[in-house]
Amino acid sequence: MADLFPHPLLETLGKASDRPVVEHGSRVVSRGELLGLIRRLAAAMRAAGLGPGTGVAVRTEVTPEALAAHLALHTIGCRVVGVRPGYPPAQLAHVLSMGVEAVLVDRMNASTPHARTLVIEELLTLPGDGGPLEQTARPGDVALLAFTSGSTGRPKGCAFTYRALGEHWAWQPRVWSPVAARFAEAFERYLLFGTLASMVVLEFVAPCLLGGGVAVIPEDDGRPLFPHAIERHRITGAIITVPRLHGMLQEPGVDVSSLKALMVSGSPISPARLAQAAERLGPVLFQGYGQTEAGSISMLTPEDLPGAADSVGRPHPNVEVAIRDGEVHVRSPYMMTGYWGAAPHDGWINTRDLGRMDGGFLRLDGRTRDVIMVNAMVVYAGPIERVLASHPGVAEAYVAGAPDDDTGEAVHAFVMPAADRAPDQEELAALVRRELGADHVPKTVTVVTGVPVAPSGKPDKRALLGSEQSLRNPRQQ
Incomplete structure (x- = not known):
C-alpha cells in the first residue's frame, strides 16, 4: 500500500512543506498548502458520500485547486472520469453516462449538465481542516478513465487501475529509470497547461512534483504559449506538440535558454524537423511515442540524435514490444485493463501502427488505422x-x-x-x-x-x- 498511487506524491508533499510546488500567476502555493487543499477536499468529498469505487467526472480549468481535487479523489479511491474541453453535447452526454455518479467542477464549468454537481470552491468553504489524510484507494479498482476519440465517433474510456498507476514509470521515484530521474531534475520549473483530464499531462507532471520541482500554470497574455511562456517564467521543462514546436521555431528572438528538457509528442515529426529543432534549441529535445490505451511506450533522448532520429526511441523499462505481422503490440504493468464497458484485453495492446525493432530502437512505418x-x-x-x-x-x-x-x-x-x-x-x-x-x-x-x-x-x-x-x-x- 505504501507505493499505491497517489501515496508517493502525498508523502513528498509532506516533506519540506514550506517549499513552493505550484505557481499560478503571482500566486505561489507551497507543498504544505497543496497538501492542505487535498486534505480538506478529501474530507468534504467523503462527507458528500464519495469513496472507493465512486465514479466522479471532473471538468475544470487548470488551477492549484483543480490539481488538489484530482489528487483528493484518487486519495479516497474514486474512479476519476476525465472530461476534456471541447466535447459537443452528444459526446459529453456519452462520457457522463459511463458510471458517473457525480460531477466535480469549478465555477467556470458549473453549468455541466448532471443530476449531481459538486463545486470545488463550495467544498473548500466547509468548516474544518479535514483532519488526518487517509488513503482508501484499492489496488484493483479503476482509478482513471482516459478517453480516446473512438473509431465510431464516440469517446472510448480507457480504464486504468490504482495498481497500474502505482507501477507507472513516472509515479514511482524509488525505482525511477535514468530517463525518469533526468526529467525530475530537468523539470525544476515545469509548464503545466492544457487539461488535467489528459493522460499525457498526468504522467509528465509527475516527475516535476515528485522531484521537488514547481508546476507553473501560465496566465494568458495574448501571445503564443510557446515560446513566450518559457521566456516569461524561465521554464526548464515542458511537453509540446509538433505544431507548437513549429510555431516556436518561427520566433528565434525569444530567449528559451532556460530549457533543460522539452518532450515532443502527439503526432509524427520528420527527422529533418527534429534536427532543425535540435540545432535551434540544443540538447534538450525528447520525442515520445505512446497511446492513451498504453501510456508512454518509448522515448527518443537528445543523445539518440541524429543517429536514430528516424525512430521513436527505445521502449521504457518494463514495456515489452512485440512485432506481429508487422504491427506493433505492447504490454506493460501500467497500461489500461480494457475499455470501459468492454471485455478486458488479452494482456497485449495492438497499437495498429506498423513498425519494427532495429538495434533496440522502435521504428514506425505507418498505420493500419485510418x-x-x-x-x-x-x-x-x-x-x-x-x-x-x-x-x-x-x-x-x-x-x-x-x-x-x-x-x-x-x-x-x-x-x-x-x-x-x-x-x-x-x-x-x-x-x-x-x-x-x-x-x-x-x-x-x-x-x-x-x-x-x-x-x-x-x-x-x-x-x-x-x-x-x-x-x-x-x-x-
Whole structure:
C-alpha cells in the first residue's frame, strides 16, 4: 500500500512543506498548502458520500485547486472520469453516462449538465481542516478513465487501475529509470497547461512534483504559449506538440535558454524537423511515442540524435514490444485493463501502427488505422465520412489526413455531390463540428466528380490528396 498511487506524491508533499510546488500567476502555493487543499477536499468529498469505487467526472480549468481535487479523489479511491474541453453535447452526454455518479467542477464549468454537481470552491468553504489524510484507494479498482476519440465517433474510456498507476514509470521515484530521474531534475520549473483530464499531462507532471520541482500554470497574455511562456517564467521543462514546436521555431528572438528538457509528442515529426529543432534549441529535445490505451511506450533522448532520429526511441523499462505481422503490440504493468464497458484485453495492446525493432530502437512505418492526429488528438476518418454523407447534398464522402504545420496533421474531405443538390460547405463544417467537435472539422472540403481506386479495389485516398482536384479552390474552414 505504501507505493499505491497517489501515496508517493502525498508523502513528498509532506516533506519540506514550506517549499513552493505550484505557481499560478503571482500566486505561489507551497507543498504544505497543496497538501492542505487535498486534505480538506478529501474530507468534504467523503462527507458528500464519495469513496472507493465512486465514479466522479471532473471538468475544470487548470488551477492549484483543480490539481488538489484530482489528487483528493484518487486519495479516497474514486474512479476519476476525465472530461476534456471541447466535447459537443452528444459526446459529453456519452462520457457522463459511463458510471458517473457525480460531477466535480469549478465555477467556470458549473453549468455541466448532471443530476449531481459538486463545486470545488463550495467544498473548500466547509468548516474544518479535514483532519488526518487517509488513503482508501484499492489496488484493483479503476482509478482513471482516459478517453480516446473512438473509431465510431464516440469517446472510448480507457480504464486504468490504482495498481497500474502505482507501477507507472513516472509515479514511482524509488525505482525511477535514468530517463525518469533526468526529467525530475530537468523539470525544476515545469509548464503545466492544457487539461488535467489528459493522460499525457498526468504522467509528465509527475516527475516535476515528485522531484521537488514547481508546476507553473501560465496566465494568458495574448501571445503564443510557446515560446513566450518559457521566456516569461524561465521554464526548464515542458511537453509540446509538433505544431507548437513549429510555431516556436518561427520566433528565434525569444530567449528559451532556460530549457533543460522539452518532450515532443502527439503526432509524427520528420527527422529533418527534429534536427532543425535540435540545432535551434540544443540538447534538450525528447520525442515520445505512446497511446492513451498504453501510456508512454518509448522515448527518443537528445543523445539518440541524429543517429536514430528516424525512430521513436527505445521502449521504457518494463514495456515489452512485440512485432506481429508487422504491427506493433505492447504490454506493460501500467497500461489500461480494457475499455470501459468492454471485455478486458488479452494482456497485449495492438497499437495498429506498423513498425519494427532495429538495434533496440522502435521504428514506425505507418498505420493500419485510418486516423489523423489533429492537435495531438486522435481523429478517426470513418465518423467524419459518415457525418458528411448524412448531409442531403452529399452522395459519397472520403476523408484523409496530411501533414500540417498548424495542427500536426489536418483533415481533408472529398465529397461527391448528390444529383439534386450541391453541398453547402459551411453547412458541412457546422454539421461535423456539432456532431464530433472542432478537431474533426475538415481544413479543406473539395467537391469531386469521381474517386480514384487503388489496386485493392478500395478508394485511393492518397491519390485524392495528391490529385489536381484537391488543389482546385478548396474551401478553407
